[in-house]
Amino acid sequence: MDVVVLGEPLVEFSTAASLDRADLFHLSFSGDALNASVAAAATGASAALVTRVGADEFGERLVRFAAGHGVDTRWMVTGEGSTGAYALGADPTGSRAFAYMRAGSAASRMGPGDVDRSPVSQAGVVLLSGVTAALSPSCDQAVRHAAATARGKVVYDPNFRSRLTGPEAARDVLEAVAPHAALVVPSCPGDSGPLFGTDDPQEVLRACLGLGARAAAVTMGAEGVLLGTEDGSVLHVPAIPAESVVDQTGAGDAFAGTVAGWLARGADLVQAVRAGTAAAAISLHGQGGTGRVATTEEIHALIGEAA
Numbered sequence: 001m002d003v004v005v006l007g008e009p010l011v012e013f014s015t016a017a018s019l020d021r022a023d024l025f026h027l028s029f030s031g032d033a034l035n036a037s038v039a040a041a042a043t044g045a046s047a048a049l050v051t052r053v054g055a056d057e058f059g060e061r062l063v064r065f066a067a068g069h070g071v072d073t074r075w076m077v078t079g080e081g082s083t084g085a086y087a088l089g090a091d092p093t094g095s096r097a098f099a100y101m102r103a104g105s106a107a108s109r110m111g112p113g114d115v116d117r118s119p120v121s122q123a124g125v126v127l128l129s130g131v132t133a134a135l136s137p138s139c140d141q142a143v144r145h146a147a148a149t150a151r152g153k154v155v156y157d158p159n160f161r162s163r164l165t166g167p168e169a170a171r172d173v174l175e176a177v178a179p180h181a182a183l184v185v186p187s188c189p190g191d192s193g194p195l196f197g198t199d200d201p202q203e204v205l206r207a208c209l210g211l212g213a214r215a216a217a218v219t220m221g222a223e224g225v226l227l228g229t230e231d232g233s234v235l236h237v238p239a240i241p242a243e244s245v246v247d248q249t250g251a252g253d254a255f256a257g258t259v260a261g262w263l264a265r266g267a268d269l270v271q272a273v274r275a276g277t278a279a280a281a282i283s284l285h286g287q288g289g290t291g292r293v294a295t296t297e298e299i300h301a302l303i304g305e306a307a
């Protein structure tokens with residue numbers, strides 16, 4: 001398996017209106033792990049999502065949705081608890097309006113055993129996130145276990161969510177995972193304040209490398225990405241401008257999943273990060289986390305134009 005993602009897919013109810021007034025919602029499927037695995041599969045890499053869904057209509061539809069996007073669903077198993085969901089007020093400016101309905105969900109009941117039953121140890125790239133670790137104590141253990149048992153490259157997206165965790169717990173997971181990580185992809189701002197106490201991307205980069213990650217790609221939205229490696233090299237990769245932004249949800253996951261896919265297919269870090277910025281730019285044109293998934297042709301075209 002080229003890429004294995006561990007985490008919770010969610011039923012997504014999205015609206016372009018504000019969440020406190022909207023009465024019509026678009027039903028789709030999202031969640032950081034699903035968004036990233038769909039993006040990874042779109043790169044042509046083989047990509048599996050390791051998760052649990054509920055024994056309900058939405059769980060079945062989620063598995064079909066993932067399969068329809070080329071994700072290997074053999075490790076999307078049915079478990080106790082319901083399929084997680086969230087409502088999203090789509091917002092071009094990126095100020096998040098999320099309402100979660102995921103407490104006690106099937107995926108939140110995952111643990112280290114789910115990792116052992118999955119292809120994590122044989123994957124070329126294992127993509128883990130702070131959202132997954134924040135779902136429950138057993139998910140926190142699963143993330144740490146996956147990082148420690150992966151023999152391929154570990155990519156870690158801290159994805160701090162104040163509704164799911166606090167800065168100290170999130171920092172603790174980061175400190176455990178970073179020494180195993182080939183790449184950490186913190187957002188700045190976003191992850192930077194709670195996890196590092198600064199919104200200075202250079203400081204965030206140094207902090208990630210200081211925790212033992214071999215490389216870090218600090219994502220700065222329209223400001224691009226600051227990419228640094230343990231040998232001290234630092235490169236600014238500009239963002240690819242998006243003509244019209246529908247919704248920023250999922251751009252970070254499109255970036256992480258695309259980087260994982262390209263790395264697994266043999267690209268170097270700089271190529272992978274450039275591809276990630278292209279996928280993120282394209283994802284801004286769709287509502288929700290998976291509303292617009294970049295094809296490899298589109299990514300090549302955008303990277304070619306930017307070069």
Ligand SMILES: O=C(O)C(=O)C[C@H](O)[C@H](O)COP(=O)(O)O
Binds near residue numbers: 030033035254
């Ligand atoms: O918050 C969660 O737990 C979710 O999984 C819902 C969203 O789909 C992702 O959070 C989007 O993530 P970004 O790519 O950072 O915009």
